[in-house]
Amino acid sequence: MTAGEALLDQLLDAPTSTRRRLADRVLREGLAWDAWSQRFRAAYLDRPERAEGAATALAEAAAASGRHDVLGRLLGQRAVARHRTGSPADAARLYQEAAGHLVAAGQPDDAAHARLLAVDALAHAGQLHEALAEADALARVLRGARHRLRRALLRGNRASALRLAGRLEESARESEAASRSLEQLGQEGSAAAAELNAGVAWMYAGRLEKAGNRLRSAARRLEALGQTDRLEDARYDLACLDVRAGRMGPAVRTLDALAVDFEARGLARRGALARMDLADALLRIGDDEAAAREARRAAEAFEIEQAPGEAAEAWFLLAQAEAAADGSPTAETLEAARRAAERSGREEIALRVAVLADDVALTEGTLPSTAGLAVRIARADRLGLHEVADASRTQEAERLMLVHDAEGARAALANHGLLRRPHPFASVRAAQVDARAATALGDTSAAITGLRRVVSRVEAWAGDLPGGWLASAFLARHGGATLDLVDLLLARGRPADRREAVARLDELARRAFAVDTSPPRARGLEALRQRLESIYATLAGGGGARGLGLAARPALVDEARRLEQEVLRRWRDDERRSSEAAGDVESRPANDAFDVVAHLWHHGGHLRATLRRRNGDVIALRPLAEDAELRRRTEALRFHAERVRQLGSAAARDALDDELEQVAQLILAPMLEALGTRPTSWGWIADTRAGALPLEHLPLDGVPLAARIATMRVPALHAAPRSRARGHGAAAVLLATDDLPGARDEVRALRDATAMPPTHEGVARALVRHRVVHVAGHGYTPEDAPSLGGLRLADGWFTSADVPPRVGADLVVLAACRSGTGTANAKRPVGGLPRALLAAGARQVLWTSADVDDAASARLMTAFHA
Numbered sequence: 099m100t101a102g103e104a105l106l107d108q109l110l111d112a113p114t115s116t117r118r119r120l121a122d123r124v125l126r127e128g129l130a131w132d133a134w135s136q137r138f139r140a141a142y143l144d145r146p147e148r149a150e151g152a153a154t155a156l157a158e159a160a161a162a163s164g165r166h167d168v169l170g171r172l173l174g175q176r177a178v179a180r181h182r183t184g185s186p187a188d189a190a191r192l193y194q195e196a197a198g199h200l201v202a203a204g205q206p207d208d209a210a211h212a213r214l215l216a217v218d219a220l221a222h223a224g225q226l227h228e229a230l231a232e233a234d235a236l237a238r239v240l241r242g243a244r245h246r247l248r249r250a251l252l253r254g255n256r257a258s259a260l261r262l263a264g265r266l267e268e269s270a271r272e273s274e275a276a277s278r279s280l281e282q283l284g285q286e287g288s289a290a291a292a293e294l295n296a297g298v299a300w301m302y303a304g305r306l307e308k309a310g311n312r313l314r315s316a317a318r319r320l321e322a323l324g325q326t327d328r329l330e331d332a333r334y335d336l337a338c339l340d341v342r343a344g345r346m347g348p349a350v351r352t353l354d355a356l357a358v359d360f361e362a363r364g365l366a367r368r369g370a371l372a373r374m375d376l377a378d379a380l381l382r383i384g385d386d387e388a389a390a391r392e393a394r395r396a397a398e399a400f401e402i403e404q405a406p407g408e409a410a411e412a413w414f415l416l417a418q419a420e421a422a423a424d425g426s427p428t429a430e431t432l433e434a435a436r437r438a439a440e441r442s443g444r445e446e447i448a449l450r451v452a453v454l455a456d457d458v459a460l461t462e463g464t465l466p467s468t469a470g471l472a473v474r475i476a477r478a479d480r481l482g483l484h485e486v487a488d489a490s491r492t493q494e495a496e497r498l499m500l501v502h503d504a505e506g507a508r509a510a511l512a513n514h515g516l517l518r519r520p521h522p523f524a525s526v527r528a529a530q531v532d533a534r535a536a537t538a539l540g541d542t543s544a545a546i547t548g549l550r551r552v553v554s555r556v557e558a559w560a561g562d563l564p565g566g567w568l569a570s571a572f573l574a575r576h577g578g579a580t581l582d583l584v585d586l587l588l589a590r591g592r593p594a595d596r597r598e599a600v601a602r603l604d605e606l607a608r609r610a611f612a613v614d615t616s617p618p619r620a621r622g623l624e625a626l627r628q629r630l631e632s633i634y635a636t637l638a639g640g641g642g643a644r645g646l647g648l649a650a651r652p653a654l655v656d657e658a659r660r661l662e663q664e665v666l667r668r669w670r671d672d673e674r675r676s677s678e679a680a681g682d683v684e685s686r687p688a689n690d691a692f693d694v695v696a697h698l699w700h701h702g703g704h705l706r707a708t709l710r711r712r713n714g715d716v717i718a719l720r721p722l723a724e725d726a727e728l729r730r731r732t733e734a735l736r737f738h739a740e741r742v743r744q745l746g747s748a749a750a751r752d753a754l755d756d757e758l759e760q761v762a763q764l765i766l767a768p769m770l771e772a773l774g775t776r777p778t779s780w781g782w783i784a785d786t787r788a789g790a791l792p793l794e795h796l797p798l799d800g801v802p803l804a805a806r807i808a809t810m811r812v813p814a815l816h817a818a819p820r821s822r823a824r825g826h827g828a829a830a831v832l833l834a835t836d837d838l839p840g841a842r843d844e845v846r847a848l849r850d851a852t853a854m855p856p857t858h859e860g861v862a863r864a865l866v867r868h869r870v871v872h873v874a875g876h877g878y879t880p881e882d883a884p885s886l887g888g889l890r891l892a893d894g895w896f897t898s899a900d901v902p903p904r905v906g907a908d909l910v911v912l913a914a915c916r917s918g919t920g921t922a923n924a925k926r927p928v929g930g931l932p933r934a935l936l937a938a939g940a941r942q943v944l945w946t947s948a949d950v951d952d953a954a955s956a957r958l959m960t961a962f963h964a
Contacts, residue, residue, distance in 0.1 A: 108120055109121060109124060109152050109155070109156075110148055110152045111148070112152075114151065116153075116530060117151060117155035118155050118158060118159065120155070121158065121810065122154045122159045123153075124156065124159075125156070125159050126166065131867070139678065147203060149179070153172055153175070153176055156172055157169055157172050165203075166199040166200070166202040166203035167199075167200070167205060167454055169196075169199040169211070170197070170198075170199035170200035170202075170203060170208065170212070171196070171200075171208075173192045173193075173195050173199065174192070174193065174196040174215075176218075177189040177190075177192035177212075178214065178215075180192060181215075181219050181222075183723075185404060186219045186220070186222040186223035186404075187219075187220075187223035187225065189219040189223075190216050190219035190220045190225065190228075193212045193216035193219055193960060194212075194213070194216050194232075196212045197209040197210075197212040197213045197216065198446070200212060206686050207244075210236065210239060210240060210245070211248065213232065213236045213239075214248055214251060214255065214575075216253055217232050217233045217236065217252065217255040217256065218255045218257065218258065220232060220259070221255065221258050221262055222405070222666045223306065224407045224441060224442030224443045224444065225441070225443065226259055226443050227263075228847065229255075229259040230256065230259050230263065232262070233252060233256040233259065235785075235936065237249070237252060237256075240252060240702065242850050244421045246283060247280075247283055247285070248634045249279070250276050250279035250280045250283060250285070250288075251276070251288070253273075253276035253279065253292075254272075254273060254276040254288070254295065255274040256272075257269045257272035257276060257295055257296075257299065257610065258295065260299075261295070261298070261299045261311075262407060262444070262446055263443075263445075263468075263481075264446045264481030264482065265481065265482070266299050266300075266302050266303035266481070267299070267300075267303050267305075267482055268481035269295075269299040270296045270300045270305075270308075271296075273292050273295040273296035273299060274292075274296045274767055276292040277290075277292035277293040277296060277559045280292055286319065286323055287323055287325055287328070289319075290316050290320050290323065290325070290328065291320075291328055293312055293315060293316040294312070294313065294316035294320075294328070294331060294332055294335060295750070296312050297309045297310075297312030297313035297315075297316060297335060297339075298313075298335050300312060301313070301339050301342060302482070302484045302486070302609075303484075304337065304482070304484045306342060309339055309915045310336075310339055313332060313335050313336050313339060314336070316332055317329060317332035317333070320332055320656070330356065330368075332602075333352060333356065334352075334353070334356050334368075334372060334375075336352075337349045337352035337356070338375045340352070341353075341375060341378055341379045349379050350376065350380065351377040353372050353373075353375050353379060354376055356369075357372035357373045360372055365382040365617050366399055366402070366403060367400070367403045367405060367408075368401070369399070370395070370399035370400050370403065370408065371396070371406075371408065372707075373393075373396040373399070374392070374393065374396040374400075374408065374411060374412045374415060375396050376392050377390075377391075377392035377396060377412070377415045377419065380392060380417050381393075381415065381418055381422065386419050386423035387419075387423060388420075389415070389418075389419040390416055390419035390420060393412050393413075393415040393416035393419055394412075396408075396412040397413045397416055397434070397535035398411035399417075399657050401438075406438045406441035407438075407442035407443075407444050408437040408440035408467075409434075410435055410439040410441075410442055410444045410447040411444070411447060413431060413434040413438055414435040414436035414450055414454075415432045416431050417432050417435055417451070417454060417496040418454065421454060421457070425461075426458050427454065432451060432454075435447060435451055436448070445477070445481065446478075446481055446483050449474055449477060449478055449486050450486055453474070453486060453490060453493070453816075454475055456470075456471075456490075456493050457493070460493060460496050460497070460500070463500065465500055465501070466493060466497055468494075468497070471493060471494050471497070472485075474486070474490050475487050475491060475494075478490065488514070488516055488528075489527075491511075491514045491516060492511070492516060492528050492531060493509050494510055495507040495510045495516075495528070495531045495532075495535070498510060498533055499534060499535060499538075502536035502538075504534075504535040504539050505535075507531060507532075508532055508535045508536065509541070511531060511532050511535075516528035517529060517548065525552055525555070526552055526578075528584050529548050529549060529552040529579060530578060530579055532545070533545035533546075533548055533549050533582055533583075533586065534582075535546070536548070537586060537589075542589065542590055542962070545586055545588070546583065546586050549579055549580075549582055549583040549586065550583060552579055553579050553583060553602075556579065577609075577728045578605050578701075580605075580606055581606075581699065581702075582701075582788050583599075583602065584599045584602055584603055584701075585702065585706075587599040587602075588708065588718035589718075591718065593715075593716070593825075596708070596716035596717075596718055597716055599708065599716070599718070600710050601714050603697045603699065603708065603783075604697070604783070606699075607697070607769075607783050607814040608784070608814035610813075643862035653737060662808060665816065670924045691779075691781060692777070692779045692781035693711070693712050693777030693778050693779045693780065694710065694711055694712070694773060694777040694779075694781070695709070695710045695780075695782075695812075696710075696769060696779040696780065696781070697710070697783050697784075698707070698765075698782065698784040698785065698789075699785040699788065700785055700788060702721075703722045703725050703726075704721035704723065704724055704725065704735045705721065705724075705725065705728055705765070705788060706719070706722065707722055707769065708719055709769060709770075709960040711774060717772050719768055719769065719772055722764055722765050723764045723765070727764075728791075729766065731757065731760060731761050731764070732790060732791065734757050735754070735758070735792065736792075738750065738753045738754035738757050739754055741753070741754070742754050755797065757796055758792070758795060758796060760805075761791065761792075761796060762796040762797050762798070765791070765793075766796045766798065766803065770798075776806070776807065777807060778807065778808060779807065779808040779809075779810075780803075780808065780809045780810075781810055781811075781812050782810070782812070783811075783813070783814055784811065785811060789811070793809070793811070794809050794811075801838045801918065813936070834891035855890045855892070856875070856891050857891055857893045858891060858893055858894065858896055858900055861873065861889070861891065861896050861900075862900065862901075862902045864906055865901070865902055865906070865910065865935070865938075865940070866904060866905065866906050867906060868906070868907060869906070869908050869909070870907065870908065870911075871909070871910045871911070873889060873910070873911065873912055873913060873914065874913040874914065875889060875890065875914050877889045877911075877912060877915050888900070888931050889912070889914055889931070896931075897931065898931050898933065898934035901931070901934040901935055902938065903938060904939055905935055907935075907940050907941075908940075908941045908942065909940075909941070909942045909943075909944070910935050910942070910948070911944045912931065912932065912943065912944065912945040913946075914945075914946070915946065931945070932945045
């Protein structure tokens with residue numbers, strides 16, 4: 099170590115009282131700039147306050163002695179440090195101050211370089227107008243052959259500012275010019291980076307083919323140069339291009355892998371960028387929950403990194419995910435997006451927030467301002483934000499529909515070519531508006547044709563997704579166009595139309611069921627299951643004879659809920675990374691299972707229904723009830739049912755019966771009238787909201803419907819698993835004997851049943867090999883986390899994750915307390931272990947959602963199997 103280097107170390111470690119004296123000495127003896135730069139950067143990353151103190155002392159000493167050259171270089175180094183640690187606004191100010199001192203020191207070239215770096219810092223700080231003004235001013239200074247390289251670099255920095263300002267095509271052309279100049283100067287790496295930036299700008303401008311050519315060319319050049327970091331940037335940008343071009347499978351896999359890799363290497367900002375675009379991809383394919391999670395992680399990371407421009411975009415993506423999942427974004431998310439957009443000057447984010455606000459207004463029947471739409475369309479077109487402009491034009495057509503101008507709405511859609519967009523994200527909503535307008539004008543055939551076309555395109559897109567769950571989620575998310583098509587087919591009323599409508603309803607129901615079926619065993623699931631078993635092991639006593647008495651343990655229920663979410667997260671992450679589709683259900687009809695099957699679904703503010711007879715005839719019913727009325731009825735049923743549970747009085751039961759009768763008049767009476775004759779068996783396929791209705795308990799001739807007609811809920815007519823060998827004979831599994839004498843007696847009564855050991859292997863083997871499986875013993879299913887409930891075996895708990903993938907049983911009887919939940923709907927037909935058994939191939943499952951008496955259960959089960 100030289101004497102000068104030792105003196106610099108003393109300055110960095112010196113207390114405040116002695117820093118100035120040491121700084122004067124450093125300047126007198128000559129500042130070793132290379133050594134200073136190295137030590138300053140290291141100190142700034144380790145203890146920034148120490149580095150700042152030393153730099154301030156040197157600056158004061160330089161100012162006192164008129165050393166502008168030293169001041170300029172000191173400020174430049176502080177600017178570099180501030181920029182690298184996430185403070186681009188401070189860095190820009192320091193670069194500009196450094197340039198002033200370097201000019202005073204007679205070093206104009208170094209001053210120009212500081213101004214060049216200031217342009218980049220201003221752009222990253224979101225001060226876009228200032229960045230462009232500084233770039234234009236600097237361009238007038240950088241004349242002559244000796245500034246060719248700086249001029250080329252300036253064009254690249256100016257292009258970045260133009261892109262952030264939304265001037266996308268101008269940015270792309272500027273980047274291309276910078277790339278050509280840098281290539282001529284022999285700067286191959288910088289030229290490839292500029293070409294990469296050009297591809298990004300063309301991508302955001304919607305010129306996808308041109309973007310792909312530029313990005314792939316840049317990637318090849320970077321690979322040849324061995325520039326690994328920039329090559330990763332190219333992979334990332336190509337994945338973003340896949341998102342915008344609709345190639346969702348490779349995009350999701352690449353972005354997920356890049357995000358994990360960047361974060362593992364401590365590259366927080368790059369990891370956040372990858373997560374933001376991953377959220378965009380997930381949002382487009384309908385995985386709203388995962389999209390919201392990734393967007394929130396990205397937004398919070400950008401806030402920490404003090405990157406308001408990217409934070410604004412991530413907050414807006416979160417708002418979109420919340421709107422998709424819950425109907426509207428939270429006020430906190432929209433406010434965060436607005437504040438970040440204001441701080442960064444991101445006009446395009448402000449425009450997108452305005453589009454989202456108008457979407458909410460249109461949903462509520464409020465007319466957006468015509469002038470506001472026109473201004474937004476003009477601003478979006480000027481900035482090259484074609485998706486924003488298209489969304490606003492579609493809103494313009496929707497506004498015309500609200501004022502009953504169907505011809506104007508169709509003309510607006512046609513004039514702007516919204517129905518011919520190359521991907522469904524822009525055309526699905528436009529096609530729905532066009533179909534409503536065509537129907538209003540009496541051209542039902544044109545409406546049906548248009549909706550069939552866009553539904554087919556959506557289905558084709560789903561085939562590109564990795565994993566069966568994502569494909570199902572995508573189709574369930576974009577089911578609005580299908581339901582519009584179903585309404586039109588039923589309204590036209592031809593026999594073929596009605597059959598097509600029921601087939602499409604059944605496909606949606608099948609997909610909805612697939613979205614929520616039990617996942618395969620994800621990585622690390624065994625450890626989670628063991629943690630769950632330890633939770634259950636701490637609980638004991640109380641309740642019915644076969645129950646575990648798990649009454650008031652909210653903390654443990656919360657832990658179970660958290661474990662369930664972790665299982666689902668790991669499963670979905672595996673699905674995202676998978677290159678092969680998960681095993682899906684085949685469309686095998688069950689036409690002869692019921693005399694009649696009813697489809698119930700909500701659409702257009704009403705509960706709607708169709709009836710399908712055994713012979714294939716379809717009856718289309720008028721809308722049964724408005725959503726608002728049905729919500730009131732459902733809430734009233736819950737209220738009266740709770741009073742019956744708490745009070746048990748005759749008055750409470752009468753009030754519940756009266757409310758059930760009112761619901762029966764809304765739903766059951768129109769169906770029976772349309773059928774003419776009563777069926778002997780009735781299947782029900784209901785969407786999420788309709789599934790909450792107590793359909794089996796609706797009164798018919800003074801008794802529940804299920805007492806008059808064999809009634810069963812099914813996820814879909816065509817949701818049977820792939821063809822497989824069915825089991826033979828019966829098997830019985832006794833889970834406990836000492837405290838359950840009734841269970842022991844009921845198993846003994848099954849004389850022809852094969853006894854199986856009460857272990858994971860024994861139960862799984864019984865489910866695969868035997869036609870009837872009877873399980874008697876202890877069970878529990880928490881209301882808040884049904885997927886983690888199950889049966890207590892000799893070697894632990896048997897949960898939905900332990901169900902074999904191919905169940906051969908026609909009937910599974912779970913004779914245990916709370917072996918399933920009472921909630922039933924299309925996406926979650928029974929919950930917990932029963933749901934997993936049905937999804938794996940069991941044709942019927944009998945379970946209880948409450949505690950049961952041991953002796954009473956033994957008598958019932960003995961009679962059931964007799």
